[in-house]
Amino acid sequence: MEPVYVVLFINLVIWTGLFVYLYKINNQVRKLNGKLQNLQKK
Amino acid sequence: MLNRILPFFLFIWICLVIIGAFLYAPLAEGLGELTRVLYFHVPTAWVTVLAFLTGAVFSVLYLKSKSIKYDYYAESASQLGFVFCILATITGSIWAKMSWGSFWNWDPRETSVFILLLIYAAYFALRSAVEQEDKKAALSAVYSILAFVTVPFFVFIVPRVYTSLHPDPLVNPEGEIHMDAKMLTVFLSSLAGFTVLFIWMIRIKMNLVLIHLKLKEMEN
Numbered sequence: 001m002e003p004v005y006v007v008l009f010i011n012l013v014i015w016t017g018l019f020v021y022l023y024k025i026n027n028q029v030r031k032l033n034g035k036l037q038n039l040q041k042k
Numbered sequence: 043m044l045n046r047i048l049p050f051f052l053f054i055w056i057c058l059v060i061i062g063a064f065l066y067a068p069l070a071e072g073l074g075e076l077t078r079v080l081y082f083h084v085p086t087a088w089v090t091v092l093a094f095l096t097g098a099v100f101s102v103l104y105l106k107s108k109s110i111k112y113d114y115y116a117e118s119a120s121q122l123g124f125v126f127c128i129l130a131t132i133t134g135s136i137w138a139k140m141s142w143g144s145f146w147n148w149d150p151r152e153t154s155v156f157i158l159l160l161i162y163a164a165y166f167a168l169r170s171a172v173e174q175e176d177k178k179a180a181l182s183a184v185y186s187i188l189a190f191v192t193v194p195f196f197v198f199i200v201p202r203v204y205t206s207l208h209p210d211p212l213v214n215p216e217g218e219i220h221m222d223a224k225m226l227t228v229f230l231s232s233l234a235g236f237t238v239l240f241i242w243m244i245r246i247k248m249n250l251v252l253i254h255l256k257l258k259e260m261e262n
Contacts (some may be wrong), residue, residue, distance in 0.1 A: 004075070008064040015060060019053045022246065026049065029249045036256050 052242060055233045062228040070225065076140050081228055083133035085236035086126050091197055091238060093123030094162070098190035101183035111255055113179035116186050117169060118247035122240065124162050131155050150204040154196035161189050 057078065063081040070077040100116035103109075134152065135145040146152060164183055172178035183213055 006058065007078075011060045011064070012057060015056055016053075019049070019056075022243065023049055026242075026246050029246055029253065032253055033249060036260075037099055037252060039260070040256070 046158065048238075049242065052235065052238050056233070059228060059232045061122070061237050062231065067228040068222055068224045070222075073141075076137060077225070079133055079137045079140075080225075081232045082230070082246060083130060083137060085232045087090070087130040087197070088233060089236050089240045090123050090130055091193055092237065093119050093126060094190050094193050094246070096244065097123060098187050101186040101241065104179060104183045105187075111251060112130040112178060113182060114251040114254070115244075115248055116183065119164060119244055120165055120186060120249060122243055122247070126240070127159055127162070128156065131159070149208060151208040153203040154200040158193065158196045161192060165189055 063078050065078070067081070069075065070080075097116045100112045100119060104116060112210065131152075134155070138147060138149070138152070139145045142149075165182065168185055169178055169182050172181060221254035222258035
């Protein structure tokens with residue numbers, strides 16, 4: 001395999017990893033925010 | 043709904059930018075494979091300036107309103123700016139190694155970025171040194187505004203005043219961009235993608251700040 005494809009693949013893997021990490025945090029923050037709002041209402 | 047779909051658009055967008063940088067955009071004359079660094083180095087440097095500007099704006103808002111959330115927002119923006127500044131420095135060093143033969147040459151551009159990193163490292167040191175919240179927020183806000191004043195000086199002025207090994211800025215003194223159309227497409231797409239990525243990251247951090255403040259309020 002040509003080096004350019006290897007580097008391209010590594011870049012895509014890094015970006016996918018970063019995206020999954022951010023997406024998970026985003027969902028957790030959203031859920032936590034919802035829970036807190038419910039607690040405040042009670 | 044849009045909040046749930048937008049991250050996926052961003053994911054596909056940046057995937058396309060990465061693929062475009064490697065397979066679509068032609069290599070620049072004289073730079074060869076190094077050209078590809080351009081699509082990641084310049085956007086990270088751009089986001090650095092944008093993040094520090096955002097930090098300074100939140101600091102001004104804090105000083106105007108004395109609302110503590112703006113202090114936390116400013117800290118979040120500066121943290122992101124610092125991370126992107128390190129990324130710009132790393133990608134720049136890779137460029138330097140391939141182009142000039144050494145990772146670090148104390149070139150005016152490298153020196154100015156190093157000083158900028160020190161200035162913002164001092165901002166975080168200042169924040170951790172003061173315990174009283176109001177005092178910390180006020181001092182940090184003033185420091186953040188002063189720190190941002192140096193950003194245009196170190197990023198745009200110093201490298202242009204002194205002779206540098208760094209390639210010429212993309213926008214030349216006549217205000218024109220001399221770049222192949224395909225390269226320009228990938229480059230501008232990358233700038234847009236990184237800007238949206240920054241906005242998404244700062245929004246996550248801002249939501250975290252709000253949760254932190256709500257928890258504090260509930261504790262009291």
